[in-house]
Amino acid sequence: MTQIQIGSTLRYDVRQPTVFLLKIAAAYTEHQTIIDENLTLDPLVQLEQCQIGPDGNRMQRCMVQPCQLTINYQATAELSPGIDQPQDVAETEASQMPPEVLTYMNPSRYCESDLLARFAFEEFGRLPGGFQRVETICNWVYEHLDYTSGSTNATTTASDVLLQRTGVCRDYAHLAITLCRGIGIPARYVSGYAANLQPPDYHGFMEAFLDGHWYLFDPTRLASTLGLVRIGVGRDAADVAFCTLTGSAVMQEKNVWANLSQPNERDKGQVAVSTA
Amino acid sequence: MTQIQIGSTLRYDVRQPTVFLLKIAAAYTEHQTIIDENLTLDPLVQLEQCQIGPDGNRMQRCMVQPCQLTINYQATAELSPGIDQPQDVAETEASQMPPEVLTYMNPSRYCESDLLARFAFEEFGRLPGGFQRVETICNWVYEHLDYTSGSTNATTTASDVLLQRTGVCRDYAHLAITLCRGIGIPARYVSGYAANLQPPDYHGFMEAFLDGHWYLFDPTRLASTLGLVRIGVGRDAADVAFCTLTGSAVMQEKNVWANLSQPNERDKGQVAVSTA
Amino acid sequence: MTQIQIGSTLRYDVRQPTVFLLKIAAAYTEHQTIIDENLTLDPLVQLEQCQIGPDGNRMQRCMVQPCQLTINYQATAELSPGIDQPQDVAETEASQMPPEVLTYMNPSRYCESDLLARFAFEEFGRLPGGFQRVETICNWVYEHLDYTSGSTNATTTASDVLLQRTGVCRDYAHLAITLCRGIGIPARYVSGYAANLQPPDYHGFMEAFLDGHWYLFDPTRLASTLGLVRIGVGRDAADVAFCTLTGSAVMQEKNVWANLSQPNERDKGQVAVSTA
Amino acid sequence: MTQIQIGSTLRYDVRQPTVFLLKIAAAYTEHQTIIDENLTLDPLVQLEQCQIGPDGNRMQRCMVQPCQLTINYQATAELSPGIDQPQDVAETEASQMPPEVLTYMNPSRYCESDLLARFAFEEFGRLPGGFQRVETICNWVYEHLDYTSGSTNATTTASDVLLQRTGVCRDYAHLAITLCRGIGIPARYVSGYAANLQPPDYHGFMEAFLDGHWYLFDPTRLASTLGLVRIGVGRDAADVAFCTLTGSAVMQEKNVWANLSQPNERDKGQVAVSTA
The missing domain is CATH 2.60.40.2250 (Immunoglobulin-like)
Known part of the structure; x- marks a missing residue:
């Protein structure tokens, strides 16, 4: 607690x-x-x-x-929150996902998972499934992007970010979400408050649907997933503008x-x- | 009936x-x-x-x-369906819209209303509000696009269509939806069956939220709004792929x-x- | 002189x-x-x-x-410069253009005339040819864009500008060039100095090939074409960055x-x- | 010979x-x-x-x-053609390039090297310079794309291809050119005939400027660089449509x-x- x-x-x-x-x-x-x-x-x-x-x-x-x-x-x-060991968290088969979760497989304004599906599949499609695959995606995003204030704007999408290789928290989340959806993992955007975030601001992160639950990830590594207070969830930042x-x-x-x-x-x- | x-x-x-x-x-x-x-x-x-x-x-x-x-x-x-006289159908103020309707003001994968807001406002923002403003938008879409089978694909968006000036029913609907959202009218995509559509196929059309209700429009003019059977509604075609x-x-x-x-x-x- | x-x-x-x-x-x-x-x-x-x-x-x-x-x-x-009466300046047929001019019919980085050809043709393709048709294009650009410093960046293209309806001199020129090429008129970007430009800066404008000559146009209307000193010409701003x-x-x-x-x-x- | x-x-x-x-x-x-x-x-x-x-x-x-x-x-x-040993071919410093070569450093319609510069630099910017660096780029393109007839069209650009990971010869060449320009190596598109190409067609490949000369590369690996007959060179395919x-x-x-x-x-x- x-x-x-x-x-x-x-x-x-x-x-x-x-x-x-x-x-x-x-x-x-x-x-x-x-x-x-x-x-x-x-x-x-x-x-x-x-x-x-x-x-x-x-x-x-x-x-x-x-x-x-x-x-x-x-x-x-x-x-x-629920707390599990990463190695215990498997992926959920498409045939077993609750219907309301399937929405988060669809592409959205800033997460064009249709455009990046092949890219996602080639990079991550053959890895063993589960929590650690999503962590691999978040690590990839972390390693391939530079966090640069002001480098993106309100219309920047995941594919823009993938090309320009720079962004802020919202862009990191969008790219990670898009790559998850691209390999068939439902993923959604979360806006919220993050304990001890530097510099302080509203924060954007993500959740992936695994093993029947929504698990938190912060591809920016700026905050602990144990200190994230949710304002709202949505398909991407368009749904939860403050x-x-x-x-x-x-x-x-x-x-x-x-x-x-x-x-x-x-x-x-x-x-x-x-x-x- | x-x-x-x-x-x-x-x-x-x-x-x-x-x-x-x-x-x-x-x-x-x-x-x-x-x-x-x-x-x-x-x-x-x-x-x-x-x-x-x-x-x-x-x-x-x-x-x-x-x-x-x-x-x-x-x-x-x-x-x-409800049937009204067009001139009796006003717009709903943003402050009066039911909260669940507000989602349909957000940009979505194929309806980048954030990108086209200025365009929409300059073309349609100063017209008197109501059913006939949406009809004006649908007429504009009808007049500025050519209906060409095969001219677009699954990744084509409203702004692509606005530039290339050609598309199919889904593209007509996406552009009309985007222009509505751009001037602050909630709009959503409808997939369905259309009576006597030629050539027969699933059809894509749209609804705009006006005066407390969702009103049907078909910017392709290929079908009567009185003969549209709904399969599903969504933010855009991504949500209702058959x-x-x-x-x-x-x-x-x-x-x-x-x-x-x-x-x-x-x-x-x-x-x-x-x-x- | x-x-x-x-x-x-x-x-x-x-x-x-x-x-x-x-x-x-x-x-x-x-x-x-x-x-x-x-x-x-x-x-x-x-x-x-x-x-x-x-x-x-x-x-x-x-x-x-x-x-x-x-x-x-x-x-x-x-x-x-050569000085003519607008009504005396006709268009040059594609079959009569000097070969080195044909390059300026091709799409370029910031002037995607392939994407906008249909748009250009529908808006301007049926007007009588000549200097005044290019002037009509420049007027259209002037009337449909807002000049807003900082609204665009180094990667903004003509189709971006057409959608977002705002830009600076370089964007005005790119859009006018693109529309000209889209209807078969060779057009090129000119960087230069403009007499009495407010605020003072390098300026970007354009030339269209008509009647065997390159004619100057400034779709921003910020400068007289009689006071433009050329630094360089190119397909678009990519070629003449200062x-x-x-x-x-x-x-x-x-x-x-x-x-x-x-x-x-x-x-x-x-x-x-x-x-x- | x-x-x-x-x-x-x-x-x-x-x-x-x-x-x-x-x-x-x-x-x-x-x-x-x-x-x-x-x-x-x-x-x-x-x-x-x-x-x-x-x-x-x-x-x-x-x-x-x-x-x-x-x-x-x-x-x-x-x-x-000139024939050299790959290890003997160094890169040319920007300060030493012939002025007419510098044009091939600029972004062009289908080769948005401005957009992909950071990507190119992160992937290839720190490798030792020379012929083999360009070969590494071409290998990367070969390995990350699938050659699929009909997967792209006349408006497909290098950044589209980088995202969708599929294309034809023209797309392979555009992406390789773009990545070269992104790290400061002049590169241009070549259209031509390729000996024994299967299936037979016009071919698109590329040249990079190294050590004072233009060297041939075919990132599709469909043809030997010793059997390429040039029709024309240009900034990208826009310049040499057959x-x-x-x-x-x-x-x-x-x-x-x-x-x-x-x-x-x-x-x-x-x-x-x-x-x-």
Whole structure:
């Protein structure tokens, strides 16, 4: 059981009446309990709470008049993920996958697994299946990309990244997801808070469906999978943007934090961590 | 109330043990009743029936050993869509959309609405909102594309189509969906059977979310929206491929039909048809 | 006859031995005489002068050791372009084009005229030929793009620009070139200095081959075609980058100027200006 | 000295008056002598012979009225390429390259060396320079691609091929060229006839500039570099299409042959073969 203090402050210069869709609050899941939580807007704005889909994704929606808007979120999340030994985690046969998981085999906007299927198969298709095959993919991504802030933008896809060999956390996750799907492993994008991430920010990582569960991976190696607090899951980053605006507003400040209440004793990468 | 006889026959040369995911059976929805239905495989193979997601999408899954496989589906669908006058159908404000609809604003594999948002806005962003704005988009797509069998392939996206100006039904739908999303109208892909389609085949069309409902559009103008039987809805064609194979099998024959039990009296394009 | 004072100062932090290929000096052509010219490097570095190809393109090459390098160029160019009335300038038939011109019909890195040929033909293919058809293309580009500094990068192509509808001078030129080639008009990229350009910088524009000559166009409308001093021509910007480095050096400063010795009396856009 | 009998027959159904640009005749170069040559059109059409650029590229141009056109070309080419031992062929420093060679460092339509520079550098940038580095690139291309007729089309680029891992001769050459340029080795596309190619067709291969000369490579391994008769060189396939049409004509037949007058005794791949 791990407790993590998370939060973020966002400031916007709202110039026209604008609809905000916020995806910054931690998900409610079987393995992630939100002990306390507080979301405030200044000036006070009426906030609609939404639950989206079956995976615990949440969204806050509000209509904001022109103003200097400050959005403040803080929470304490308690994580109780499944923990397995990597060598015990096999792959699931396509014929045995739950139907709702099959969606995460399809290509998506930033994960063109149809384009990269042959590449994925040639590089990873003949390796023994299981957790360690996904780890091999994440290692490959880690080793072949350079982490460079600002090297990519909101339209960069996995195949762009594979060619240009540089990116940020979102790009690492997209490429690893795409390669997994390319060899028939369902994979999805996770946005969240990562304990002790440097520099602090929202984080993007991934889950692969293995042995009946969703297992966490962070191909950037910037965070321990034991310290990841989920905001939402989706096919790729398109589904879990932390803020989507309809109207006109300019972000002035973004401050994100995530701190372990007590140091985590396990070593990074030694165990297989599942969230569902 | 319209009754349509639909069906398809698929023949495969199965060369290795292969998992088939079939999306060829008509959806069960509030506005579409399946009166009788029959799906047979020859040789006899055990078939798993799945329901996927909240929109009535169905899937059949089976594991097939090497053989000559014939898949035969037939059904009678009774359609009772909502019917409105186009001028009565307004757009829904982003602040009022049901949360589950917001997903269909996101870009997807074949509908890169992030890339085309500016284009969409400049062409259509200033027109009065409502059913007729979507119709204007569909007319634009119809007028700017040539329908050319074989001009595109499974990886062709809406932006490819916008540049090359040619495609098939799936491409027409992808481009219209992308342009709708680009101006803030949720839109989704529909696969189905279309009464009296020439040449007969599975058909791809689209729905836009307007005034609290999903309205049908066929930018190819090849079919009446009153004669469309839904198989499934998705973000784009990636979600509703009629057959996905894991293994090795080669399609040898595809035969699709859809016939109105009695001639439909309404003229095409005169009314706004909604399905949910 | 127009005289223009041109020049540029570039400062680099050279960190390793680096080969510089400079394309900043005005071309020597029949219609452009360089009255005086001065290129200095500080510290003093041996400079090799090269002539490339048949169109007057020049290049300076030097090997620079780690240092703070200042490159200073200034010159006086005297322009004596051909001047015609737009309505007198017809198109040249493919069967009559000089062979060396045909190269400028081929697609190039940033001008994928193969991809955009159908688009070009549908928009412009049926208009009457001649100078005014190219002007119509340039007007279309001007009207459909927004000039936005920083909106594109070194890998942005004409089809990217056509979709995203924004760019800088280089992108405007690439798109206009591509559309010309798409309807069978040879077109090429020109880098140069533009009198009174605001903000001052190197400029990118284009030439189309009409009636046996190369005619100048600036689809950005930022400069008069009577005040353009050519550095070089190429298939697209790839051929005329002002500085190509092999090694490691970081640009610290770029200062460009171009001033008419005496105010030009002609109005912009009233005449057809040819350079070869 | 090798003698090769080459030729091709093309048949077109010409439906409107059409300008043909043919690039099917062997180039005249220092190392390639055309002993006899015959190009006939049936029906008889006036043919204009053009020389394009400094590298021996030739083109035939004609205007053809509607008819059934047969183009017949045959020639005997005598090859006397430079022959070196691979280990003796070093790379040329950027500071020492002839200016006209630098053009072949630039990205081109199908060889986006700007996009793939980082990839190329990471895979090949640290290997010892020279003929064998280019051979390593060609081996990599050979090993990572599958040769599949029909897998690519006229718009397929090197980065497409790198992702999809399949292609034909033109794609193999484009990828190898792109990777060479990416690490600073000038490289160009060559179209030609290849002795004993199976199945017979025009062939596409490449040259890299090393040690002051252009050396031949065929990354498909379908032909010996000692049996390659050059038609033309260019930045990529865009420059040397065997037939470019302006008008309307449909190719009905293409027949290509190339036979060694006497069996070539050398083994493929053992020597470094240069053509200029």
